[in-house]
Amino acid sequence: MLPKLNRNMNIKVFRPTIQLKNYIDSYMIIKADEKTTKDIIPQTAFTLSFKLSGHHEYEINNNKGVINSSSITGLRREIKYNTLFAQTEIIIVKFQPLGAACFIHEPLHELSEVGTQPRDLSGWENIINIEDQLTELHSNLAKIKLIEQFLISKLKVYKLNPLTQAAVQKLLCTNSDIKINSLASSLNISVDALEKQFKRTVGMTPKKFELISRLTSVVEQGASMKIYRT
Numbered sequence: 001m002l003p004k005l006n007r008n009m010n011i012k013v014f015r016p017t018i019q020l021k022n023y024i025d026s027y028m029i030i031k032a033d034e035k036t037t038k039d040i041i042p043q044t045a046f047t048l049s050f051k052l053s054g055h056h057e058y059e060i061n062n063n064k065g066v067i068n069s070s071s072i073t074g075l076r077r078e079i080k081y082n083t084l085f086a087q088t089e090i091i092i093v094k095f096q097p098l099g100a101a102c103f104i105h106e107p108l109h110e111l112s113e114v115g116t117q118p119r120d121l122s123g124w125e126n127i128i129n130i131e132d133q134l135t136e137l138h139s140n141l142a143k144i145k146l147i148e149q150f151l152i153s154k155l156k157v158y159k160l161n162p163l164t165q166a167a168v169q170k171l172l173c174t175n176s177d178i179k180i181n182s183l184a185s186s187l188n189i190s191v192d193a194l195e196k197q198f199k200r201t202v203g204m205t206p207k208k209f210e211l212i213s214r215l216t217s218v219v220e221q222g223a224s225m226k227i228y229r230t
Contacts (some may be wrong), residue, residue: 008034011082012143013202020151023099028092032084040080043214044172046100046108046203047073047092048118050133050147054088060114068114069131072104075203075212080216091134091143093151097168097209101201103154108203124156143191163187164197173211 010031010098016024025045033056049056049071049157056067067090073080078104101108105122118127130150137143170177183206184191198206 008032008036008094009095012140014184017148020148023096023102023155023177024151025096025099026148027147029089029140029143031082032086033087035083035085037081037083040082041074042078043094043216044075044109044209044213045097046075046095046217047096047102048095049073049092049093050088050134051133052091052143053083056088056090057083057085058115059083065114070118070127072100072113072118073115073123074108074111074113075209077208078178078211080114091147093147096162097172098165098201101160102156103151107200109199111203133215137167160201161197163189163194164201167194167198167206168202168209171206172213174210178210 010033014029015021016027024147025031033036051067051069058065058067060076060078095103104111118124127150130146131147134143137146167183170183170186180191180194184194187194195205198204198209200207204212
């Protein structure tokens with residue numbers, strides 16, 4: 001779900017190239033003219049964020065933190081409050097629900113739902129160079145191109161489990177409560193096997209994913225919600 005425009009923020013959304021469209025949903029470049037806080041509901045996909053300038057804070061369950069240069073955020077069940085101070089610029093990469101697993105070697109459910117430093121991931125040590133280069137670029141397209149080149153270099157030769165893919169599609173498409181036992185049975189797989197594979201490649205259990213999917217669907221269908229506040 002794309003955020004509403006705010007008079008204190010400049011937001012531009014870019015779509016991925018053909019090579020990455022199956023893994024990446026979108027890129028968002030956000031520039032804050034004044035201090036602004038965004039309420040982020042739980043999402044069904046991981047995000048990768050870069051801070052190019054300014055000061056970027058977050059709060060979850062009364063726990064506060066600061067985004068220094070880059071962060072990968074896992075799936076979560078709570079609202080997250082992101083605060084951008086004046087003259088802050090960030091880039092957010094939103095993965096497809098199964099996209100992050102194609103770039104990250106670690107089991108996704110082991111990553112923090114608040115934020116993990118990408119440089120701590122296996123094979124991602126050189127993201128420090130990308131962080132530095134992004135601050136030197138002036139063109140938005142050049143910034144997106146650099147990020148895409150980095151992501152392509154991290155893309156694994158990894159075949160997603162078709163049963164997990166099918167489970168994700170079923171959970172995203174349903175508007176009502178779905179029994180995980182019934183879901184596993186329809187896929188001819190045990191509940192334990194489904195949950196283990198799902199947690200590793202999606203980041204949480206099928207049941208929790210379904211709850212987040214339904215919440216997101218309600219909001220996108222027009223539930224009254226204030227996305228930005230100042």
